[in-house]
Amino acid sequence: MSATPSLDAAIHNSGPSRRFCVAPMMDWTTSHYRYLARLLSRNTLLYTEMVTTGALIHGDTERFLRHDPAEYPLALQLGGSNAGELAHCAKLAEQFGFNEVNLNVGCPSDRVQNNMIGACLMGHPDKVAEGVSAMIEATSLPVTVKHRIGIDGRESWDDLCEFIEKVAAAGCRTFIVHARIAILEGLSPKENRDIPPLKYDWVYRLKETYPELEIIINGGIKTFDECHEHLERTDGVMLGREAYHNPWLLAGVDAEFFGDAAPSRSRHEALRAMYPFIESELERGVFLTHMSRHLLGLFHGVPGGRQFRRYISENAHKPGAGLEVIQTALEKVREPERSAIAEA
Numbered sequence: 001m002s003a004t005p006s007l008d009a010a011i012h013n014s015g016p017s018r019r020f021c022v023a024p025m026m027d028w029t030t031s032h033y034r035y036l037a038r039l040l041s042r043n044t045l046l047y048t049e050m051v052t053t054g055a056l057i058h059g060d061t062e063r064f065l066r067h068d069p070a071e072y073p074l075a076l077q078l079g080g081s082n083a084g085e086l087a088h089c090a091k092l093a094e095q096f097g098f099n100e101v102n103l104n105v106g107c108p109s110d111r112v113q114n115n116m117i118g119a120c121l122m123g124h125p126d127k128v129a130e131g132v133s134a135m136i137e138a139t140s141l142p143v144t145v146k147h148r149i150g151i152d153g154r155e156s157w158d159d160l161c162e163f164i165e166k167v168a169a170a171g172c173r174t175f176i177v178h179a180r181i182a183i184l185e186g187l188s189p190k191e192n193r194d195i196p197p198l199k200y201d202w203v204y205r206l207k208e209t210y211p212e213l214e215i216i217i218n219g220g221i222k223t224f225d226e227c228h229e230h231l232e233r234t235d236g237v238m239l240g241r242e243a244y245h246n247p248w249l250l251a252g253v254d255a256e257f258f259g260d261a262a263p264s265r266s267r268h269e270a271l272r273a274m275y276p277f278i279e280s281e282l283e284r285g286v287f288l289t290h291m292s293r294h295l296l297g298l299f300h301g302v303p304g305g306r307q308f309r310r311y312i313s314e315n316a317h318k319p320g321a322g323l324e325v326i327q328t329a330l331e332k333v334r335e336p337e338r339s340a341i342a343e344a
């Protein structure tokens with residue numbers, strides 16, 4: 001099942017560059033993390049945490065879709081499988097200003113499996129195709145799919161090709177491929193991000209088999225050297241955990257992959273640039289810890305970084321904690337001399 005799919009279905013606009021992306025990560029890629037990420041890279045495409053169609057339709061829509069325009073380019077990730085609901089939520093994504101809408105076909109959690117959300121949908125390619133087609137009909141935003149290379153019981157190359165071909169025939173042109181299967185019986189979501197072996201060659205083979213599709217590779221990528229290697233065989237890279245634990249990595253992305261200057265010249269400068277946003281969020285009633293936990297990685301591997309993290313961890317949760325906690329924590333790390341900033 002490796003024939004080129006019919007792509008007669010409308011291939012809509014391809015949207016923002018996906019050469020370098022930060023993965024959707026529940027509780028991690030919140031608006032606060034994304035704001036920091038954007039201060040480090042203008043070109044990286046950021047993804048929201050997954051939001052289920054049920055939460056958007058029956059819950060506090062404004063709260064779930066809240067973001068700052070400074071975060072663009074930004075993709076909204078949806079979890080769901082009902083075509084009508086997906087179409088409705090794709091429309092909402094456009095109304096709220098997102099630059100792309102992405103469907104989650106990779107999350108292996110039990111909770112979502114029961115609702116036909118996430119990786120279990122790899123076993124229902126027709127359902128995914130139907131959902132994608134409804135989303136494309138409903139919005140002019142690019143509609144993309146993030147998925148695994150298989151699930152237990154459906155892990156052959158032909159199964160993967162059937163999935164891609166059906167979803168591509170529905171009009172999806174961009175596939176973000178986490179290069180391992182998800183084992184739905186017996187592994188936790190966390191184990192499912194580490195235990196099934198990575199098979200990058202499968203993702204390369206997808207690009208060779210379907211050169212007209214945009215194939216973005218994800219899973220276990222940590223360094224720019226690795227990114228360059230993948231970019232020789234695919235159209236883009238998506239980093240998750242490394243981009244979260246070591247966000248300063250993003251400060252090199254614009255120069256390395258887009259031939260552009262980086263927006264922040266030092267970690268200190270980036271953090272200071274975030275102060276007005278932190279203050280306005282505090283005024284809105286957001287607790288400092290909800291923001292500061294996403295800043296802990298900024299001084300990863302830097303002398304003083306541990307003291308920075310410790311000060312925030314010990315103080316940010318205290319009642320009334322405000323921006324001064326971040327300012328004092330920042331003083332724990334020596335600011336590089338101007339001449340050293342360029343090499344940092």
Ligand SMILES: Cc1cc2nc3c(=O)[nH]c(=O)nc-3n(C[C@H](O)[C@H](O)[C@H](O)COP(=O)(O)O)c2cc1C
Nearest residue numbers: 023024025026049050104178219220221239240241
């Ligand atoms: C804390 C956490 C939450 C995640 N939440 C989502 C999610 O909401 N949607 C999704 O498609 N993937 C989610 N993932 C998976 C990542 O998007 C990514 O596919 C996976 O971590 C592999 O990439 P990495 O090795 O670069 O981290 C999550 C991963 C982590 C660590």
